[in-house]
Amino acid sequence: MIRLSNVRKGFNLGRPNEFIAVGGVDLTLEGNRITVLKGPSGSGKTTLLSLIGCMARPTSGRISLLRSLLGHNGFLKDGDMPEVEVTSLPERFLTEIRRRTFGFIFQQFNLIKGITVLENILLPTYPLGKKHRVVRKRAEELLDMFALGDRTAARVEWLSGGEAQRVAIARALMNDPPIIIADEPTAHLDSKLSGEFMDIIARLKGQGKTIIIASHDPLVFAAPFVDRVIAVRDGMIGGEGA
Amino acid sequence: MASWIEKQRSILDYTLSSLMRRKGKNISLFIVYTVVVFILASAMFFTQAMKREASLILKDAPEMVVQRLLMGRYDPIPLDYLQKIRGIRGVISADARLWGYYYDPVVGANYTVMVPRNQSLSPGRIIIGNGIARDRMINRGDIFSFRAHDGQSRSFTIDGELPAASELVSADLILIAEADFRDLFGFPASHATDIAVSVINPKELLTIARKISEQLPDTRPIIRDEMVRTYDSVFDWRGGMVIVLIMMALLAFVIFAWEKASGLSAEERREIGILKAIGWETSDVIAAKTYEGSAVSFFSFTFGILLAYGHVFFSAAFLFAPALKGWSVLYPDFRITPFIDPYQVAVLFFLTVVPYTVATIVPSWRAAIVDPDSVMRS
Structure with a gap:
């Protein structure tokens, strides 16, 4: 479970070009679900994903993760609360x-x-x-899983769009993380490849992963196995559906 | 520990593949770096070797040499001055020396012709320096002809070659018997070129020199320490030219390192962002960049040093020689005896490898401490 409490993120604060990308979001995301953040470009979806994925810090507010999601991180102590x-x-x-x-x-x-x-x-x-x-064996298993076994030694710039995305998914899964974050994953794919991507996502959910996707592609947010769709607009949560 | 080693191995693997990916950029860096190290190391090896040659010359020089002056110019010294010098308290010995220069029109070089003090040579026989042997393509047993002071030819049999401990000392040297020397140059039997003086107590050198000047007012005593200072100033002056060269090379290096330090390409910055986003720590990124910088530095430094060694010691510093050496006495075909001062190499290492590596790390560190979410927006 991931909990966001009154999370705000601003850029260039105090300057004439100050910009608030996320303004006071309260949100709880359940584990082993597929959640889609839906919204137009510039609505704050990517910033929200960055904050959830610990790639950036919020300007204010708090983000907590269920302790069991953090695995065997060195900084955790036995006496810690169930949420960190x-x-x-x-x-x-x-x-x-x-x-x-x-x-x-990533989108690109x-x-x-x-x-x-x-590599x-x-x-x-x-x-x-x-x-x-050990890690090479794991990598080869993932490559086989995504039908990339014969592309192991190929340079990534030689790959098709679909192959490149499957490599990106395999890389995301290398350390066997409990949460997968995908930012506009179908932006550069045609309908067929987008469908294949969503099939993979469904399989990952089946394996117990929590998946959070930012997208404004109907092929993504209207997929039948998506558990929750959250509308984002102007840095705020607008509404929900499923 | 095993995990740490495995981690460093993996990062090193990645570094090597990074170097191969940016082949063009890294090869050009390697060339510039190697050239800078080559110039610096050549200058350093050359001046060091020259100073060492000079110290070898002076090591066996007499403590004091007495020359006669006539109208302020050098003049042969009468042998009866020997007794007067030997009579001064504190003098152990005073020996007449016979030496001079001979111009060889065949190779266009000046030779130093000398009567050895501790070696007796049979008349008609000479010993030559290895530079002369090389240039004239003559060996033991061959005949060497001189044009004497009277215009007549004098021929000598070569009895041997001098050892090549220091070419500066021996390359242009010819050892000859006293009678032959006087005959060749028409040098009077009553005179010598100068007088070598040894003293009991080196602290009394100045006092003895003053006494010689008082008793023999037409002479000039020259103390070895003064010669050492003269040689030092000669080579320091020459070193001064080298300093200009070194400063220019260092300036080029600073500009080169600054260019490197002032920024990374957009591609490199993006790559650092990706690595951070997928879980690399700032220290991992810096380790990778350090390995990358060190690899370029190490290979360029080693290659530059090897090139400089070859340039100075095997090809007689052909790039610098016209400016720094070019003195006819150093003919024929002077080759510097290989000599490297490890301290100097270490100084060069710290002047190039360390700043370059730091210059490589700084921009990577600046890129690596930025939030990795920038990569989400690329």
Whole structure:
């Protein structure tokens, strides 16, 4: 479970170009659900995702995560409460949370060009210092799962849009995070590939993952297995559906 | 510990693939860096080696040399001055020295012709320096002809070559018997080139020099320490030219490092953002960039040092020699004896590798401390 309490995020505060991207959001997201943040461009969806995924800190307000979602993070103590407030944690701990708790699928895929599919997928495991043999086996399993087994040694710039996105999903799953965050995942895909993506998302839900997607694509928010759709407009929660 | 090693190995793997990805940029960095190190190291090796050669020359020099002056110019010294010098309290020995220069029109070089003090040579036989042997392509047993003072030719048999401990000392040297020396140059039997003086107590050198000047007013005593200072100033002056060279190379290096420090490409910044977003810590990013900078630095530094070594010691510093050496006495074909001062190499290392590595890390650190959500907006 993820809880946001009166979360605000502003940019360029105190300057003439001050901009409030998220203004006072209260929200609770349940585990093992697919939640879609729906809204037009500039509505604050991506900022909200960044805040939930510990990639940025809110200007004010609090974000708490269920302790069981944080895995075996080094900073947790036995006596901690069932929920951990993450907004005030030092950067080092936020990095650890990003690494273990969240898997990110970016709009532009954000794969690193010039290196192979396998190397891209292994990147999130490097800071963990796990044995190469072990992480490579895991990477190969994921590549097989996403029908990319024959593309292991290919450079990412040689991939089609669908392949690149599957690589991005495999990378997001490398550290087996409980929460997957996807920002406009179908923006660069045609209808067929978007459908395939949503099938993968459904499979991940079946494996017990919590999925949060920001999208204004009807193929995403109208998919039958989406549990919750939250409308976002002008940095505020507008309404809900399912 | 095993986990830490595995982590560093993985980051190193990533660094190497990063270097390969930006081949063009890294090769150009490598070339610029190598050239800068090459210039700096060449200058350093060259001046160090020259100073060492000079110190070798002076190591066996007499404590004091007495020359005669006539109208303020050098003149051969009468041998009867020997007794007067030997009579001064504190003098152990005073020996006449016979030496001079001979111009060889065949190779266009000046040789130093000398009668050895501690070695007796048979008349008609000479020992030559290895520079002469190389240039004239002559060896032991060959005949060497001189044009004597009277215009007639004098021929000598080569008895051997001098060891090449220091080419500056021995390259242009010819050792000859006293009778042959006097005959070749028409040098009177009653005179010598100068007188080498040894004293009991080196602290009394100045006093003895003053006494010689008083008793023999037409002479000029030259103390070894003065010669050392002269050589030092000569090489420091030459070193001064090198300093200009070094300053220019360092300036080029600073501009090069500054360019590197002033920013990363948009692609590199994006990459750092991605790594941060997927769970790399700032310290992991800095480690990767440090490895990258160190790899470029290390290989450029090593290659630059090797090139400089070859340039100075195997190709006689052909790029610098015209400006820094070019002195006819150093003919023929002077080669510097290989010598490296580890302290100087360490200084060069800290002047180049350390600032470059820091210059690589700073912009990466600045990019790595930014919130990774910027990558969400790219």
